Amino acid sequence: MTDMNSKENAVEVTNKQTNNELAIVEPAHPEKLYIIPIHNRPFFPAQVLPILVNQDPWEKTLRRVAKKDHHCVAIFYTEQPFDENFDIESIPKYGTLAKIHQVSQENDKLQFVAQGITRVSVKKFLSHKPPYSVEVEYPKSPEDPRNEVRAYGMAVINAIKELLPLNPLYNEELKNYLNRFSPNDPSPLTDFAAALTTAPGPELQKILDTIPILKRMKKVLPLLRKEVEVAKLQSKLSSEVNEKINKNQRDFFLKEQLKIIQRELGISKDDKSADIDAFKARLEGKQLSVPVHKRIDDELRKLSLLEIGSPEYAVTRNYLDWATALPWGIEGKDKLNLQHAQRVLNKHHAGLEDVKNRILEFLAIGTFKGEINGSIILLIGPPGVGKTSIGKSIAESLDRPFYRFSLGGMRDEAEIKGHRRTYIGAQPGKLIQALREVQVFNPVIMLDEIDKMGKSYQGDPASALLETLDPEQNINFLDHYLDLRVDLSKVLFVCTANDIDSIPGPLLDRMEVISLAGYITEEKLAIAKKHLWPKQLEKAGVPKGKITITDAAIKAIIEGYARESGVRQLEKRLSKVIRKNVVKLLKEPDLQIKITHQNLDQLLGLPAFHNEQILTGVGIVTGLAWSGMGGVTLPIEASCIHNLSRGLKLTGHLGDVMKESAEIAYSYIISHLKNYTKKHPNFFDNAYIHIHVPEGSTPKDGPSAGITIASALLSLALNKASKKGIAMTGELTLTGHVLPIGGVREKVIAARRQKIKELILPEANRGHYEELPNYLKEGLTINFAKHYSDIATILFND
Numbered sequence: 001m002t003d004m005n006s007k008e009n010a011v012e013v014t015n016k017q018t019n020n021e022l023a024i025v026e027p028a029h030p031e032k033l034y035i036i037p038i039h040n041r042p043f044f045p046a047q048v049l050p051i052l053v054n055q056d057p058w059e060k061t062l063r064r065v066a067k068k069d070h071h072c073v074a075i076f077y078t079e080q081p082f083d084e085n086f087d088i089e090s091i092p093k094y095g096t097l098a099k100i101h102q103v104s105q106e107n108d109k110l111q112f113v114a115q116g117i118t119r120v121s122v123k124k125f126l127s128h129k130p131p132y133s134v135e136v137e138y139p140k141s142p143e144d145p146r147n148e149v150r151a152y153g154m155a156v157i158n159a160i161k162e163l164l165p166l167n168p169l170y171n172e173e174l175k176n177y178l179n180r181f182s183p184n185d186p187s188p189l190t191d192f193a194a195a196l197t198t199a200p201g202p203e204l205q206k207i208l209d210t211i212p213i214l215k216r217m218k219k220v221l222p223l224l225r226k227e228v229e230v231a232k233l234q235s236k237l238s239s240e241v242n243e244k245i246n247k248n249q250r251d252f253f254l255k256e257q258l259k260i261i262q263r264e265l266g267i268s269k270d271d272k273s274a275d276i277d278a279f280k281a282r283l284e285g286k287q288l289s290v291p292v293h294k295r296i297d298d299e300l301r302k303l304s305l306l307e308i309g310s311p312e313y314a315v316t317r318n319y320l321d322w323a324t325a326l327p328w329g330i331e332g333k334d335k336l337n338l339q340h341a342q343r344v345l346n347k348h349h350a351g352l353e354d355v356k357n358r359i360l361e362f363l364a365i366g367t368f369k370g371e372i373n374g375s376i377i378l379l380i381g382p383p384g385v386g387k388t389s390i391g392k393s394i395a396e397s398l399d400r401p402f403y404r405f406s407l408g409g410m411r412d413e414a415e416i417k418g419h420r421r422t423y424i425g426a427q428p429g430k431l432i433q434a435l436r437e438v439q440v441f442n443p444v445i446m447l448d449e450i451d452k453m454g455k456s457y458q459g460d461p462a463s464a465l466l467e468t469l470d471p472e473q474n475i476n477f478l479d480h481y482l483d484l485r486v487d488l489s490k491v492l493f494v495c496t497a498n499d500i501d502s503i504p505g506p507l508l509d510r511m512e513v514i515s516l517a518g519y520i521t522e523e524k525l526a527i528a529k530k531h532l533w534p535k536q537l538e539k540a541g542v543p544k545g546k547i548t549i550t551d552a553a554i555k556a557i558i559e560g561y562a563r564e565s566g567v568r569q570l571e572k573r574l575s576k577v578i579r580k581n582v583v584k585l586l587k588e589p590d591l592q593i594k595i596t597h598q599n600l601d602q603l604l605g606l607p608a609f610h611n612e613q614i615l616t617g618v619g620i621v622t623g624l625a626w627s628g629m630g631g632v633t634l635p636i637e638a639s640c641i642h643n644l645s646r647g648l649k650l651t652g653h654l655g656d657v658m659k660e661s662a663e664i665a666y667s668y669i670i671s672h673l674k675n676y677t678k679k680h681p682n683f684f685d686n687a688y689i690h691i692h693v694p695e696g697s698t699p700k701d702g703p704s705a706g707i708t709i710a711s712a713l714l715s716l717a718l719n720k721a722s723k724k725g726i727a728m729t730g731e732l733t734l735t736g737h738v739l740p741i742g743g744v745r746e747k748v749i750a751a752r753r754q755k756i757k758e759l760i761l762p763e764a765n766r767g768h769y770e771e772l773p774n775y776l777k778e779g780l781t782i783n784f785a786k787h788y789s790d791i792a793t794i795l796f797n798d
Contacts, residue, residue: 033074034061035132041201042077042208043096045116046191055108061131094209144214152217153186156193159224166231197223279324287329325436332440336367341397348393350526358514376469376493381516384566391446391494401438405430408449413464418481428481442490451497462504469510517745518565528554532571540578549595556597560607619716623708624729626743631750638712641688652693655701665710683717704741706732722795728760736788740764
């Protein structure tokens, strides 16, 4: 065999029998060859591989090669596929001389087996169009240190042998092929090793361009080691994946075998039988009406006939899951004890005596009767006054389960009455969901924020609530999903709202309204000491006595930082005070902190509210108003701009009703001014009047400012300030009659908050005032007026 170190050409062994000896034929090295470019990766002398080329233009080249005795072609690597713009001059320096075998045609492709022989380089181009013809020369490798070459050869062989078991693509034939190489014949061994790697084409071309064998082996060995590491990692990942898959398959088969064994022994049943038995077991001890019993039996029979994998099976099973989970005929036993109810209400709520008395009266009727049938209580009040917690207290006093869901923003009536079963993802309404959770038919269900429901194309949930909350109808409440009659007459509904005006009239008619007007400073102080402060200390994990606060500090927080009707902002401010001081405790654990009103500025910043100075003077009168946040004082100012023409201008973000009240007051004062002054009976004839209600960014509306606006106009006409320290509220007619208004409690609280001790109320509201608790009426002087003349006498003593 020829030494490949020096000649770098392959040996073709044939089985010609000549005198019983093998003949070794050295392949020819033609001086002129045809070129075929390939673009996937370089073709090495040690390779024997099939190559696929386009019939056009390489058919002519292969036909000419076939006519040659040597049947050889030069194969060169190109980075871009061959096209009509191919530049033959762009081929690399070195390619491979290959002998062509077994040419075949498939569609418009030609395939042949190429046997690499040796490296070849272009000496001269004879043709620049296909078929490309060139003169070539064959490079010779210089002599390299034999021992070093042999050592690298051993390293390459070991790396290849290490790679073969890791890659299943390398089969036994390739292993046998490897046995033909040895460290003594390193050139084909190196080329073979390079061909085994998945290195990119340009990198492999650099190896093909490297003629010195030692230098070439130094380039190939790192590529081969990298291939081994990648193969090891791939083998490890495949092993982990296969192990996981095999474990899952093993578990699956074992479980299936266990099911079959258990079924044969009668130990267990299939999934369908298990579902049916579970649904039947749920119904034990429940009292089903005849229609409900019949419907559930029909669905169970239907379930037994369906296949588990069918969509209808899932729909029917889900229906039975809901229908059998309801507490049919199960009612909790009420704890009808007024003393217990009184203790629960006092435990959780300070103040609100009138509200607690209303609730006790309601419970007393149930106690006297022996049961509390489904009723609807509506708690109306500003945010933070404890509406939700009162609902919880009612449930606790009756020892009933409590369920709450918010109606705020709800626009789909299906949230109340459920979806049809035909819809994807259908489920019952909130009421059925509540009964399933509480597992009794007489819970306390709170419908929170009932005034904030919306309407959309999906329906009107407020109208859907009519059937739910009507005691005459909800005994046969129909949920669209269940399509069964459900008795809601035992449910005690507690609704909450901030504003009664936004609740639809038919819905409001079905409720018993209880108003929570808010708290005065003394009540807030008691709530903070008894409930809020201990709750925040516990929430922060602060030991009792570590942080203390004085009554004066709490009162300062109430007056300066949390002046709203409820206590939610007060609770937030107390929480902030504790957080600030916990930081100090972490730095000095032994510190005992006492919070006084002097250091509140450091903890909470400057007060948000100040003691408002009641505006006084000609044309200025203080009124009282109600808002969703509680009662407020409402100063009204009237001024004469000029005397050039009669006119009236209104500012202060007033609503339509309040604008009408201003016009009525203006008309009344003009038409009856001679009854109140002899000096200026024609004051308004040429006066342009401007009426303004301060805080113009806040919307204001309602008729109760009528007498206040009239008083401001009369003060302006008389050029005399009204009586100091007095506030008023009432609707005025064109004839001067004073009509009743709402929100007496809230307005009285607002007056006390501003230290106003004298009020003017409509005579028709005398009864509402008398119903107020004594601690609200204490120290107040109340004037009741039937006609505006009564008010004018009080204000101007004339």
